[in-house]
Amino acid sequence: MNFLLQPKKLKSLLADDGSRAIMEKTVAFFENMGKTRLTEDFNKKAWYRGFVDFIAAERIFSKLLTPRAYAGGDPDCRWDTARNSEYSELLAFYGLGYWYCFQVTILGLGPIWMSANEAAKRRAAEFLRQGAIFAFGLSERAHGADIYATETTLTPAGEGAWKANGEKYYIGNGNEAEMVSTLGRIKDGSDDYAFFVANYRHKAYELKTNVISHQEYVASFALHDYPIGADELLSRGPAAWDAALNTVNVGKFNIGPASIGVAEHCFYEAITHAANRVLYGMRVTDMPHVRKNFMDAWLRLVGMKLYQRRATDYFRSASETDRRYLLYNPTSKMKVTLQAEEVINLLWDVIAAKGFEKDTYFSMGAVDIRGPSKLEGTVHVNVQLIRKFMQNYFFNPAELPPVPPVLDERDDVFIFRQGPAKGLGAIRFHDYAPAFAGNAHLTNVAAFGRQIALFKELLAQAGPDKQQDMDPSFSLPLGEMFSIVVYGQLILEQAGLDGLDDRRRGGGGGRRGSGALGAGLLGGRARGGRLGLGDAGAKGGGGEQRGGKDAHGGESLESKQKAYHSPALPAALSTAYAAAPRQTQRPPSTSRHAPVTNAASSDAKNTAAVAMSDGRDSLPSGIEATNFARVAGVSSPMNCASSAVSPATGLITLTRMLCGASSAAIERDVTIAAPLLPLYQVSPGRGRTPAVEAIVMKTPSRLARKCGTACRAVRNRLFTLTAKMRSNSDSATSSIGWLRCVVPALLTTTCRSP
Numbered sequence: 199m200n201f202l203l204q205p206k207k208l209k210s211l212l213a214d215d216g217s218r219a220i221m222e223k224t225v226a227f228f229e230n231m232g233k234t235r236l237t238e239d240f241n242k243k244a245w246y247r248g249f250v251d252f253i254a255a256e257r258i259f260s261k262l263l264t265p266r267a268y269a270g271g272d273p274d275c276r277w278d279t280a281r282n283s284e285y286s287e288l289l290a291f292y293g294l295g296y297w298y299c300f301q302v303t304i305l306g307l308g309p310i311w312m313s314a315n316e317a318a319k320r321r322a323a324e325f326l327r328q329g330a331i332f333a334f335g336l337s338e339r340a341h342g343a344d345i346y347a348t349e350t351t352l353t354p355a356g357e358g359a360w361k362a363n364g365e366k367y368y369i370g371n372g373n374e375a376e377m378v379s380t381l382g383r384i385k386d387g388s389d390d391y392a393f394f395v396a397n398y399r400h401k402a403y404e405l406k407t408n409v410i411s412h413q414e415y416v417a418s419f420a421l422h423d424y425p426i427g428a429d430e431l432l433s434r435g436p437a438a439w440d441a442a443l444n445t446v447n448v449g450k451f452n453i454g455p456a457s458i459g460v461a462e463h464c465f466y467e468a469i470t471h472a473a474n475r476v477l478y479g480m481r482v483t484d485m486p487h488v489r490k491n492f493m494d495a496w497l498r499l500v501g502m503k504l505y506q507r508r509a510t511d512y513f514r515s516a517s518e519t520d521r522r523y524l525l526y527n528p529t530s531k532m533k534v535t536l537q538a539e540e541v542i543n544l545l546w547d548v549i550a551a552k553g554f555e556k557d558t559y560f561s562m563g564a565v566d567i568r569g570p571s572k573l574e575g576t577v578h579v580n581v582q583l584i585r586k587f588m589q590n591y592f593f594n595p596a597e598l599p600p601v602p603p604v605l606d607e608r609d610d611v612f613i614f615r616q617g618p619a620k621g622l623g624a625i626r627f628h629d630y631a632p633a634f635a636g637n638a639h640l641t642n643v644a645a646f647g648r649q650i651a652l653f654k655e656l657l658a659q660a661g662p663d664k665q666q667d668m669d670p671s672f673s674l675p676l677g678e679m680f681s682i683v684v685y686g687q688l689i690l691e692q693a694g695l696d697g698l699d700d701r702r703r704g705g706g707g708g709r710r711g712s713g714a715l716g717a718g719l720l721g722g723r724a725r726g727g728r729l730g731l732g733d734a735g736a737k738g739g740g741g742e743q744r745g746g747k748d749a750h751g752g753e754s755l756e757s758k759q760k761a762y763h764s765p766a767l768p769a770a771l772s773t774a775y776a777a778a779p780r781q782t783q784r785p786p787s788t789s790r791h792a793p794v795t796n797a798a799s800s801d802a803k804n805t806a807a808v809a810m811s812d813g814r815d816s817l818p819s820g821i822e823a824t825n826f827a828r829v830a831g832v833s834s835p836m837n838c839a840s841s842a843v844s845p846a847t848g849l850i851t852l853t854r855m856l857c858g859a860s861s862a863a864i865e866r867d868v869t870i871a872a873p874l875l876p877l878y879q880v881s882p883g884r885g886r887t888p889a890v891e892a893i894v895m896k897t898p899s900r901l902a903r904k905c906g907t908a909c910r911a912v913r914n915r916l917f918t919l920t921a922k923m924r925s926n927s928d929s930a931t932s933s934i935g936w937l938r939c940v941v942p943a944l945l946t947t948t949c950r951s952p
């Protein structure tokens with residue numbers, strides 16, 4: 199069983215024939231098209247006429263995006279978030295452009311299905327049946343995320359009619375959308391927001407240009423006295439505002455699966471290329487660092503898929519009283535998309551020059567993968583959103599009924615009546631702790647659990663004050679740290695539901711350790727297990743998971759789900775991976791992050807890896823440690839505070855200020871936080887960066903700046919996060935002194951008197 203999407207041996211979680219037919223027909227369409235045409239069209243930036251015609255002929259968007267109530271009896275129609283996610287992954291597997299056409303159709307339909315305008319809804323259903331695509335006209339050129347600044351207007355034209363004027367920018371499908379859901383403001387004295395629909399064929403609709411250079415059509419269009427009657431007006435006032443935000447909620451959840459699809463296809467191409475390439479008489483896949491890159495990429499992909507699957511359950515179970523999806527959704531958006539970028543980085547180091555070739559999917563994916571993290575709100579916007587939930591998530595858990603996997607054929611209509619988009623800070627969550635406690639036998643999970651406890655302590659004792667809250671250089675790293683906890687929680691929940699194998703195979707020692715699960719979750723080392731590489735061209739592993747059969751001799755849904763989510767590791771890969779020497783992480787010279795030693799047999803491991811804020815440093819003691827320090831290649835654990843630049847890497851360790859910043863340097867006083875860095879200690883390859891920007895910048899008050907003394911600077915420190923890294927260390931004991939601190943830790947040092 200191949201855990202990754204394999205279109206030619208499609209394993210769908212969907213049980214019904216209608217859904218399977220949609221997936222199979224789509225695979226057939228793209229396979230018939232062939233890779234040559236696929237890449238040529240991409241390179242020529244040709245609008246995907248053939249795809250749009252195929253969608254229309256097969257009524258695919260109609261089936262996927264029409265709620266049952268408007269389906270006119272078509273049994274295949276429903277709005278099923280799990281199915282739409284699966285379809286998104288599949289489309290993006292063949293090209294992000296195709297997915298985008300689907301994505302903006304979803305967005306365009308949001309304000310329509312959310313409205314009380316029955317005529318517009320019936321019209322939308324009919325257009326869908328005829329094969330139309332839709333668009334969402336929110337953005338304007340000058341305003342970006344600031345939709346309060348919307349300039350498009352509706353001016354009264356008598357008898358409940360208006361004239362729309364304005365210009366929209368970045369509007370996907372704006373060239374052919376039969377209904378463009380557009381946001382404007384009513385200029386009748388109320389300044390109410392309003393959603394209305396426009397049609398691209400109307401003479402008052404001026405299609406200006408495609409503002410991007412791609413297959414997709416991302417339009418700039420203008421409305422010149424476009425007539426709007428009651429049939430075109432979808433909503434106004436708070437309802438229109440909520441429709442805008444709630445529609446983005448729906449669209450946002452569709453982005454993670456797209457990133458997954460792109461990363462999967464790139465994975466296949468990279469491993470196929472590497473497996474068939476022989477350098478110095480050996481296959482590239484036999485090189486240990488290449489194996490590590492594949493392993494790392496694969497584990498991240500598994501994590502992304504597990505998270506997305508579990509978040510889908512919460513999405514589909516949402517109700518007026520259970521709005522947890524509002525946290526899991528932006529976490530998916532910013533985390534899964536960024537992880538996919540990291541996967542491509544890892545793979546590109548392997549596929550190298552081949553990844554530029556014009557007839558590869560990789561060359562498309564490498565360009566496209568940067569997009570999803572920026573759509574439906576940037577990473578910043580989503581992190582700021584996520585922070586709103588932090589207080590209740592950590593300090594106010596609620597008893598909520600467990601959410602089972604939701605794979606039935608329900609119509610997810612709640613997402614069209616999500617209600618007011620405010621009140622996020624009041625949403626309650628079930629306790630995150632049991633998910634981690636239940637997996638604490640995994641070394642990395644245990645380490646992560648301790649860090650979460652310290653993070654929580656930090657929030658409790660030195661939680662952000664108003665000034666810090668308003669300072670994105672402080673609040674964004676904090677929010678991103680929080681997002682990792684949420685990400686880990688849902689991965690663990692899904693791993694439990696899937697019954698993932700978390701045992702260390704052949705590791706001995708009688709202790710349960712970081713197997714595929716722990717490693718996939720937290721970036722630790724994976725051992726044992728297998729990953730079937732399917733069509734990828736690489737040999738090894740790939741044992742088919744046998745599942746139960748249903749009454750018709752097919753696999754039962756349960757066994758299908760299990761097989762679908764059974765990330766075993768390839769034997770060949772994992773053996774070499776486990777045998778490979780654990781490397782020292784050498785950040786690229788441009789990195790601002792302190793280098794971290796993964797493992798060493800001496801005291802050096804406790805010193806070289808420590809990122810400190812107070813400028814303390816330690817000499818290695820003993821011959822062995824000193825020798826190790828000389829050859830280790832990391833920033834030497836020697837006492838080199840006199841030079842802030844590591845002799846080994848040229849890396850400037852930002853924290854090496856012995857007495858805190860002087861008045862001149864005070865604004866540059868930053869602290870390496872790196873609190874959850876062990877997440878990414880997967881015997882990493884070159885060019886790794888942690889998920890969290892490992893610094894917290896501390897802007898002292900004006901008073902402190904004026905005082906000009908280092909002591910004041912220290913006193914005015916709001917708090918200091920100190921990461922003490924001893925990655926992959928199984929031992930949790932301390933030997934001597936506080937520097938031999940227990941495990942990777944995030945410590946909080948509150949203000950100290952000078």
Ligand SMILES: Cc1cc2nc3c(=O)[nH]c(=O)nc-3n(C[C@H](O)[C@H](O)[C@H](O)COP(=O)(O)OP(=O)(O)OC[C@H]3O[C@@H](n4cnc5c(N)ncnc54)[C@H](O)[C@@H]3O)c2cc1C
Nearest residue numbers: 302334335336337342343368369370574575576578579582
């Ligand atoms: C290919 C493509 C297709 C698109 N399709 C559509 C579409 O079909 N319909 C549509 O309406 N829009 C569409 N968009 C617009 C898209 O949703 C926005 O571009 C996106 O939300 C980011 O906005 P922006 O680029 O204007 O960034 P800006 O909003 O200008 O942001 C600038 C910077 O400020 C930061 N920032 C902004 N607000 C905050 C905040 N609250 N907190 C912290 N940081 C903040 C951002 O992170 C960023 O770093 C599309 C864009 C692209 C590129």
